[in-house]
Amino acid sequence: MNIRMSASLIIGVVLMGRRSCNVSFAPNAYVFPGGKVELNDETLPMRLTNLPAGRAPVDFARRIAAVRELFEECGLLAVVNCHNQRCLLSATSDRIVREWHSAISEGHRSLFDMMSANSDNLLLDVRSLKPFSNWLTPFDYAKRFDTYFYVTYVDRCDEIRVFSKEFEEVKWVRPSEILIEAYNGNSILAPPQAYELTRIVHHGLDDLHRLHTDTKICPQLVDAGSEVIALLNGDYAYKYGKNSTNTPIRAISDTERNFREGDRIHRITFAKKPLWSNIKIYSLQ
Known part of the structure; x- marks a missing residue:
C-alpha cells in the first residue's frame, strides 16, 4: 500500500478546519491545516526560507508543505520580513496576499514564483515550526498518511475564512471547548487531533515544545x-x-x-x- 507523506501545523489558540462532507478522507471532521507533501515542496530553494545557509534539514519538504497548506487552506502565510520579524499575512484582510493566493489556487503561479518575485524580501517562516508528533493512519484505512505535526506560535488570531473546497469552515478554537463538543457528540474530531488537543489541555500551550515525541504512533x-x-x-x-x-x-x-x-x-x-x-x-x- 502506498503511504503518503503529509504534514500539519498546530497554531496557538488552536486553528482548526471542519472538512467538507464531500471529501473522501475524514468528512465532517475537525482537523489541523495540512496535507500531502508535493514534489515542489522538496525542490523549493532553501534561500526562499529563513533557514540558515547550509544543508537542508531532513524534514525540509514537510516544513514547506505545512506552511504551503496553511496558506492554501486558510489564507495565512507564515513569513519573516527583512528585519527577521515573524509575520502571519492574511488573505482575508490583505488584498495583495489575496491576489497571491488566487494566483496559486488557480494554477497561474507557484509558491516558488510568489516568494521569488515579492518585493518586500519576505521569506517563508519554516524555522519557527517545532516538531510535535508523528501519526501513521491505521492499516485498515483506504488511504494511509504518515503525518508529521508541527506547532508554531502567533501573536494574534487573524480574521480567517475558508479558502479550500476541502473545508466547510475554519476557526480559532480553545482546545478544551472543541474537546467537550467532541466528547458530547456535537463535533467530530479525527483521533490524532483529539489526542494531541488532550495533551495540549493537560500541559498548556506554553510548553508545547516539551511535548515533542519521536515515537511514530500507529x-x-x-x-x-x-x-x-x-x-x-x-x-x-x-x-x-x-x-x-x-x-x-x-x-x-x-x-x-x-x-x-x-x-x-x-x-x-x-x-x-x-x-x-x-x-x-x-x-x-
Missing part, C-alpha cells in the same frame, strides 16, 4: 461492537513486532475488554456511526 483497531478501540503504543494490548503498523482490525477479546488493575491503558474509543463521534481518550499508567 493505532491498532479493535472492533468492540458499536464502537472502535484504537490501541496506542504502550497499551497493554498493543501488539508489537515488525507488523505492528500493518495490523488488521480484530474483534475484541476478553483480555482487551476486561483489563486488570495495573494494566497500562493507552487508547482512543469512538463510535462507528458517525465515524469518530463520541471520541474519548484513555491514558492510565
Whole structure:
C-alpha cells in the first residue's frame, strides 16, 4: 500500500478546519491545516526560507508543505520580513496576499514564483515550526498518511475564512471547548487531533515544545461492537513486532475488554456511526 507523506501545523489558540462532507478522507471532521507533501515542496530553494545557509534539514519538504497548506487552506502565510520579524499575512484582510493566493489556487503561479518575485524580501517562516508528533493512519484505512505535526506560535488570531473546497469552515478554537463538543457528540474530531488537543489541555500551550515525541504512533483497531478501540503504543494490548503498523482490525477479546488493575491503558474509543463521534481518550499508567 502506498503511504503518503503529509504534514500539519498546530497554531496557538488552536486553528482548526471542519472538512467538507464531500471529501473522501475524514468528512465532517475537525482537523489541523495540512496535507500531502508535493514534489515542489522538496525542490523549493532553501534561500526562499529563513533557514540558515547550509544543508537542508531532513524534514525540509514537510516544513514547506505545512506552511504551503496553511496558506492554501486558510489564507495565512507564515513569513519573516527583512528585519527577521515573524509575520502571519492574511488573505482575508490583505488584498495583495489575496491576489497571491488566487494566483496559486488557480494554477497561474507557484509558491516558488510568489516568494521569488515579492518585493518586500519576505521569506517563508519554516524555522519557527517545532516538531510535535508523528501519526501513521491505521492499516485498515483506504488511504494511509504518515503525518508529521508541527506547532508554531502567533501573536494574534487573524480574521480567517475558508479558502479550500476541502473545508466547510475554519476557526480559532480553545482546545478544551472543541474537546467537550467532541466528547458530547456535537463535533467530530479525527483521533490524532483529539489526542494531541488532550495533551495540549493537560500541559498548556506554553510548553508545547516539551511535548515533542519521536515515537511514530500507529493505532491498532479493535472492533468492540458499536464502537472502535484504537490501541496506542504502550497499551497493554498493543501488539508489537515488525507488523505492528500493518495490523488488521480484530474483534475484541476478553483480555482487551476486561483489563486488570495495573494494566497500562493507552487508547482512543469512538463510535462507528458517525465515524469518530463520541471520541474519548484513555491514558492510565
